[in-house]
Every structure is written in structure tokens, then in C-alpha cells.
Amino acid sequence: MMKNFEYIVDSESEGMRIDRYIKRKFKNESLSKIFQALRKGDVKVGGKKVKENYRLSLNEKISVKYLKAEISSDENKNYRKNKIEKKILDKYKKSVIFENEDFFIVNKEGNIPMHKGTGHKYGLSEIFKEIYNSENINFANRLDYETSGLVIGCKTLKFLRYISEKIRNNEVHKKYIAVVHGIIKKEKFTIENYLVVGEHGVSVTGNEIEGKKSITEFRCIERKLSENNKNIGKTVLDINLVTGRKHQIRAQISNYGYPIVGDRKYGKNDKSQNLYLCCYYIAFDEYKYEIEKKFLNNQIMW
Template identity: 60%
Template sequence: MEIFEYKVDSETENMRMDRYLKKNYPDEPLSKIFQALRKGDVRVNDKKVKENYRLSLEDKITIKYLGNGKTPSKKTNSPKNKFSFDEKKYREMIIFENEDFFIVNKKERVPMHKGTGHNYGISEVFKQIYDNENINFANRLDYETSGLVIGCKNLKFLRYISEKIRKNEVEKKYIAVVHGNVKNEKFTIKNYLTTQENGVTVSKEKISKDSKESITNFKKISEKEFLKLRNKIKTRDKNISVLDIDLVTGRKHQIRAQLANIGYPIVGDSKYGIKDNSDRFHLYCYQISFDKYIFSIKNDILL
């Protein structure tokens, strides 16, 4: 019987034991993985651990009887399926990077991931640019929305920033152009969003177990700022407002659905708004901040 030994490095630090085992033994059913943990066939520093144990740096893991006694093959971090794209176009979207993460100014009508009608998104593109399958984006923007997203270069940072996002410790600010003359200078929308087959439903209270509380702060920009932008906003509707938005929670289509629900749909929003013949969707994530970092493209937004 071959015993597999592994010492925890920064890539797997703080990962749950069951997730580590499933990643390294993808063909094993979870029932067998849990059984191996209960029997002590999987040990950390020569001690039995439970499935929710968080791995620490330099932990020594020993495994037997999983994978038919075979040591898991070492996986390369290089993406498997290569494709052609305009690399310069995507590299120019990077506004900051260090060894752990990079910030991308995603353009409108650029998908985050491959899917219906799209052979690839920025996720697949940057995996190939960095030759690293561990590239992941911690936040997402809709296909039509432009602005800042956080790219993670390793799994450790992805876990770190995902936890901060879960705790609402990553601040995200948006600019939106909406139909109608917004009366209040400042206001907060707090309600529940429920994702359904055809989009997101807004309600004052939970309508199902999947309903999620959603909070957004809005501020109408000053008349002086509005006059500077007015001629750059391409819409036939003369009755519009521009809002500065602080996204407290980050639900699917949160800003779009909430604004449409109170009668101020975003200009160019064909899903929740009106047919306004706008050639652009006017929602932009202009600022992301966390820890000591503040990234902003507010002065560069082309409304």
C-alpha cells in the first residue's frame, strides 16, 4: 500500500480538508472521502481530523486507501484548451497588478465567462495570458456593464478576498444614468431579491428561501457635475438623472432591478428597463476599495 504525503503550502492554506481531498481525488465519491476521514486513513500531523478542518501552512497530510492507493498525479496550472484572441486589447484593461491579484477595467459587452454565444470570457482570457489555471475573478459584472473587477492569481488570495466580500468589507461604487428626474438627493433601497427563471424579482419581504436581503445607497450627482456629462449621454430621453451608487450587498442584477422597481430604469437596460434606443448600457463600476487599496476610474468613464 502506497501512502501519499503532502506538506501544505500557500496555495492550499486555509482550505477545508474535504475540499482539498475532493480536488486531489475528483473520482472518489464524497461518501468514501468522509469514510476515510472517520477511519483515520487521512491524517494531519499524524492526527485524525474532521472534514471541516482548515489546513494550516506546513501541515503534513498523510493519505492511504484513496485513489486505489495511487498518488494523485501532479496537475499543471496551465490552461488545457488554447484559443486565439487579441491579447493587447485585454492587457490594456489591466490598471494594477501585484503577485497576488490584478484589477481589470472590463469593457461593456465583454463577458466574464464563456457561455451562450461566447466562446470565451475574461476569465478564460486571463488564465491564458498568465498561463495559470488558478486565475479567478472574485466579483462579476453583467455582460453589458463596464468597470472594475478583481482578478486573483492564486487560490489563497481568492479565499481571502471572497471572505471580505461575504462580510461586505469590499466597497464597490457605481455610476448609473437613469430615466426620470430623481427627486431625493440621497436615499437607500433595502428589500429582497429573488432570482427566478426570467430574471430577478423585487419584494419588500422574503418570498422564498432563496430571497436575499439587498441594500444599496444612492446619491444624485450635483447639477454642476450633471451639466458636464449631459452632452456625452446618448439618449433621446431629455428627462434623465445620474446617480452615484454605493453597493452594500452584491446580489445578481441588484442595482438594475431595484432602480427599475421604483420607476427609474437604467438607460439602455433592455431587460428591466424600457426600449429607449440607447446604444449603450449606462452602468459602470468605477471604484473598488479594500484594505489599503482604492482603485478608481471615475474620471475616465466615457458616459
């Protein structure tokens, strides 16, 4: 009897095509067999059939049957070290603000990738796989390369499945702080629209069939006016993420007319070396974690 398999899309696989994901998991199977499994519905994402070019979202559940996996599974294989320098490992150990036997919370710096890739020999994932000497280390949520703040590291696949389910059900609460170009006069406002992920980024649409519903709540907490023009300056926003889509905050606030300082993808070329967006608060179950809002207390580079 052939085994049925279940997987949770982690931050490393977000945005990957489903056919490539399945080929990576089932290396001994041919692409024709994988395409056939997709057409028959033997491979499902979120309980539904998908086409081979479907792009995966973070924490989606994938079920697979009638395909043959390699004997050595991801859960059992020994981790091969990348030989990252000790001083690098020691530095990142200090970024852990909490840990127990199931998970750990990392305060990620900006301009650090979650995973290795073009131009980067390693990312946060590879660093902590080496620190804990385990291939089972996964991050349940991801932050963009430029974004700083809190991420949840999972020590076991069981906890990854648990926290991923809570994220899908919007039971993990996250707050951000950002500095944007322009003076926003409203004290509080909510952006609700639909986002579409494309080859070159995320775009805003009013089409609920084409895009995924995205909701973000904003509160203005500080403004810095230009000395010469009171309508020009920057605004500091406290942000409550109601839904968690890729590039949600960056795409929505830019479309609203106030791009984040340092956002070269959705903003303007302001020559800032840093993206002023940080996830400063994360909470689930009885756990609550918060770091200092570094964009305040005269630390903002206006």
C-alpha cells in the same frame, strides 16, 4: 483517510446548481452518491445542508467530505491554451490598471462576458488565464455582460479565498455610476428590500424569508431635463453598494421606477447599444482604485 475539500464559488460558478457543481469537481462519483452526500450533509454551503437544486451565490464557501476527487486537482493541472489572437490578448493587457504577485485589477469594457458561453468563444476569465498561462486565475467579483468597470482578478487560490471572505463580510467597498430614465428629485435616497433569484432574473420582494436583504445608497449628481417637459429626462446617479446581490442595482432601481438606460432585461426597449452602469471605484484593505466617471463631462449620450 479521505480528504476534506473546501471551495469558494467564483464568478464562473455563480448561479449553478450545487449538484452540478459537485459533479464537475468530483467527476468519478455517481450522481446517486452525490445526492446521498447532499442528503447526509457531507456537502455543505456556508456550513449548512442544502438541497440538490440549491443555486450557488458568488463567494459562498462549500465544504465536501467522503467524496473522492480526481487525482489531478484544479490547482495542479497544466493550463491548455485556447489560442486567442495576440492582438486580443494585447488589448486586454492594457485594461489592467494595477497588479502585484497576488491579484490584478481590470477595467472591464461593457458588452464583454466574464466567461465563455453561448455565442462567446471566450470571456474575461479565459483571456487572463491565457495571458498569465495559469488555470488558477479567477475573478472574485463579477460584472454583468453589459456592465463596465472594475473587477478583481486573483492569481492564486489562496488570495481568492482571502478576498472572497472579505466580500462575504462586506469589507470590499464598491461604487457605481448609472444613467437612469426619469428625473429623480431627491438628492439622496436608500433602497432596502429583499431580492429573489429566479430562472428569468431577479425580482423584488418584501418577504424576508423568501429573499435576501439588499441595500443600495443613491445620490443624484446630474439631471438632464427634456426641452418640452421638465418632468421627463434622465438622471445620473452615484451608487454605493452596501450589499452585493446579483443584479442588485438593476433590479432595485427599475422597481423604484427609474430603469437604467440600455437595460433590456429590467428596463425598457430604449434602443441604446450600451448599458449605462459602471463600477468606477473599488477598495479593500489599504488598496483603493478609481477610474474616471465616463458618464460625465459631456460624455453621456442623452
